[in-house]
Amino acid sequence: MAKKSAIYQPNEYSIRKGGKAFGIFGVIMLIIWSLINLYPLFWMITFSLKDNQQIQKTHRFLLPKGMPNEWHWENYKALDYSSLLTYFKNSVIVTALAILISMVAAMMASYAIMRIQWKASKAVNRMFLLGITIPVQASLVPVYMICRYFDWLDTRWSLIIPYAAFALAMSILIANSFIVGIPKDLDEAAYIDGCSRYGVFFRIIVPLMLPSVSTIAIYSFLQCWNELMFASVFVSSSEYRTLPVGVQSYTGTFTVKWGPIGAVITIATIPMVITYVLLSRKIQESFIAGAIKG
DSSP states (O other): OOOOOOSOOTTTOOOOOOOHHHHHHHHHHHHHHHHHHHHHHHHHHHHTTOOHHHHHTSSSSSOOSSOGGGSOTHHHHTSOHHHHHHHHHHHHHHHHHHHHHHHHHHHHHHHHHHTSOOTTHHHHHHHHHHGGGSOGGGGHHHHHHHHHHTTOTTSTHHHHHHHHHHHHHHHHHHHHHHHTTSOHHHHHHHHHTTOOHHHHIIIIIHHHTHHHHHHHHHHHHHHHHTOOHHHHHHOOSGGGOOHHHHHHTTBOSSOBOHHHHHHHHHHHHHHHHHHHHHHHHHHHHHHHHHHHHO
């Protein structure tokens, strides 16, 4: 009896398309998933328009009672906006400089590790990636001692340098996935044309690695903007406090007014939402590009 041929026959297999019911079910599931993810943002905004009684006892998870003109807009009026502007400015400065330092350092380190051949390149790469496994809490005391030695305590540099350092490991990992996909023939062609090593990096590698910039930037932004532990330990002066630490200043010793705290959290969240809305498509494209190149 002749055996059945294992050669692929085009008409032997077919891909079954989902029916109309399956498509409707998928849309419904996506809508439910979107509502689940959007509800915390909705709850945070309504949280800022309630008083303590509504938050703790009634209307805990719903809109405040009454018409919009009866909501507690005074929670926003009670805020000290001069202090909030100072906290916001410090967060912007610290986050922007940390992102810039980690981005430049990651791209240069990735180029040195992946493109320049030297004996310890793989060991150095493993050492950098090992930083992903180190918890931030375990490094609090060593980082504090380093900042005290360099006289960085109670300054913005006590936050900028640690933030950039802890974002460096993941930034290098992202940069490595992009630089692997860049053909080495481009480097050799540039060398033949008389370009130096620095010229190859700045004229060839950096422009081709621009899609990774948004990925590194958004990762570093989320890590730096929300950081609380270092900001509350290394900075004691209100002049250099960031927004997460500024939220703590609205808690009293014996009583806490949760409405103003919700208002501060809402204001502090707005930059993150705007950043995601503006960069979401770019982030998705850079992740896809990195996955294909890696």
